[in-house]
Amino acid sequence: MKKISIFGLLILIATVTVVGMINPVAAQDDPAILLKIAQNAQEQIRNNITDDSSDKIKELFKEGSNQVDALNEALRNNNSESAKSHFLSAMKIFKEISQMLTQDEPTRAEMASVRVAIDDPTSDLLKLYRYTHNLKTISEAHHTQIDFTKLYDLFGVAREQIASKQFDDAHQTIRQINQIIDDIEKQLRDKAAQQESERAKKYAQNYLEQLDRLIESAKNQGVSDDIIKRLEDARERLSSASSPEDIIKEVRKIISIKDQFELTKNDRLESRIMQVEKTLQRLSQMEKVDPQMIQDAKETLLKIKRLMQASEFEQANDLLRNLADQLNTITKSLS
Numbered sequence: 001m002k003k004i005s006i007f008g009l010l011i012l013i014a015t016v017t018v019v020g021m022i023n024p025v026a027a028q029d030d031p032a033i034l035l036k037i038a039q040n041a042q043e044q045i046r047n048n049i050t051d052d053s054s055d056k057i058k059e060l061f062k063e064g065s066n067q068v069d070a071l072n073e074a075l076r077n078n079n080s081e082s083a084k085s086h087f088l089s090a091m092k093i094f095k096e097i098s099q100m101l102t103q104d105e106p107t108r109a110e111m112a113s114v115r116v117a118i119d120d121p122t123s124d125l126l127k128l129y130r131y132t133h134n135l136k137t138i139s140e141a142h143h144t145q146i147d148f149t150k151l152y153d154l155f156g157v158a159r160e161q162i163a164s165k166q167f168d169d170a171h172q173t174i175r176q177i178n179q180i181i182d183d184i185e186k187q188l189r190d191k192a193a194q195q196e197s198e199r200a201k202k203y204a205q206n207y208l209e210q211l212d213r214l215i216e217s218a219k220n221q222g223v224s225d226d227i228i229k230r231l232e233d234a235r236e237r238l239s240s241a242s243s244p245e246d247i248i249k250e251v252r253k254i255i256s257i258k259d260q261f262e263l264t265k266n267d268r269l270e271s272r273i274m275q276v277e278k279t280l281q282r283l284s285q286m287e288k289v290d291p292q293m294i295q296d297a298k299e300t301l302l303k304i305k306r307l308m309q310a311s312e313f314e315q316a317n318d319l320l321r322n323l324a325d326q327l328n329t330i331t332k333s334l335s
Contacts, residue, residue: 034087035075038068041094044134048101057100064093121170125158128177135184142191151180200244207251210270211235216309218263227261266308272320273308276301279327288334297323 042065049061067090074083132151139146154177161170215231234257238250258264280301284294300323307316 032075034083035068035072038071038087038090038094041091042068045094045097045101047130049097054100057097060093060097060100064090064097067093119167120162121158121167121174122162125155125162125170125174128174128181129155132177132181135181135188138188139184142188142195144187144191146184146187148184151177151184154180196244197242200247201242204238204241204247204251206274207254208235208239211238211254213270213305213308214258214263214266217266217311220309220311223261223263227257227263230257266313269308269313269317269320272324273301273304276320276324276327279324279331283327283330286334289330293330297327 045061045064049057067086071083071086071090074080074086132148132155136146136148139148154173158170158173158177161167161173211231212235215228215235218228218231231254234250234254238247238254241247241250258267280294280297283289300319304316304319304323307313307319
C-alpha cells in the first residue's frame with residue numbers, strides 16, 4: 001500500500017522540478033511556499049515509514065528533516081539563496097526515499113492477491129481512504145475538477161460489507177476502488193504534465209521579454225555584432241521551443257552566453273522586476289486596492305523596463321526600489 005500512498009509526493013516533486021531548474025530566483029517571490037511544500041513532502045514520507053523500514057531509509061529521512069529545519073531557519077533570516085538550497089536538498093532526499101519505498105513494496109496487484117486471503121480488509125480500506133483524501137487534496141490544488149463522489153460511495157459500501165462480515169464482497173469493492181484510483185492517478189499525471197508545460201511556456205515568454213531588453217541594452221553599450229547575433233539566434237531558438245526540456249536547454253545556453261561575455265550586470269534588476277510584477281498582479285486582484293494606484297505602478301514598471309533597455313541601470317534601480325517599497329507598504333496595510 002505504501003507504493004500508492006507516495007504517489008502524491010512524486011506528483012508534488014514533478015510540479016516543482018521545472019520551476020526549480022528554470023528559474024533560480026522565482027522562489028524568492030514567495031519563499032514561505034518552499035517550507036510548505038517541503039513539510040508536505042516530509043509528512044507524506046513520515047506516514048510511509050514503519051518500524052520495518054530499512055536503516056538507510058530512516059537515516060535519509062533524518063537527513064531530509066534536518067534540511068527542512070535548515071530551510072525554516074534560512075527563511076527566518078531572510079536568506080533566500082540558502083533557503084532554496086536547503087529546499088532542493090530536502091526534496092532530492094525525499095524523492096530518493098519515495099523511490100526506495102516504491103522499489104521495496106510489492107505492486108498493488110500483488111497486494112490485492114494477498115488481501116483476498118485475509119479475512120478482514122479494514123486496515124487496507126483505511127489506508128486507501130487516507131490515500132484517496134490525499135489524492136483529492138492534490139486534485140483540488142491542480143483544479144482538475146475530478147469527481148470523487150463514486151469513490152467515496154464505494155468506501156461507504158465497503159464499510160457496510162465489512163460491518164456485515166461480508167468480506168468477499170468487501171474485497172470486490174476494494175478492487176473497484178483501486179481501479180478508480182488508477183484512473184485518477186492517470187488524470188493527475190496528465191494534468192501535472194500539462195501544467196508543467198504551461199509554466200515552462202509562460203516562463204519562456206517572460207524570459208524572452210528580458211532577453212529583448214538585454215539585446216537592446218547590449219547594442220546601446222556597443223557590444224560587438226557577433227555577440228548580438230548570438231543573443232538574437234538564442235532568442236529565436238527559445239521562441240520556437242515548446243517542451244519544458246527544450247525551454248530549459250535554451251535558457252541555459254543563453255545564461256552561458258551572458259556569463260561568457262559578462263552581460264549579467266542587469267540580471268539582479270530583472271529578477272527584482274519579476275518579483276514586483278507578481279506582487280502587482282496579486283494586488284490588482286484585491287478589491288481594497290485603488291485601481292488608479294495599480295495603473296500608476298504599471299506605468300512606472302514600463303518606464304523601468306525602458307530604462308533597462310537604454311542601459312540606465314542606476315535610474316532604473318532607484319525607480320524599482322521606490323516602487324517595491326510602495327507595494328510592500330500597501331501589502332502590509334492589507335494584512
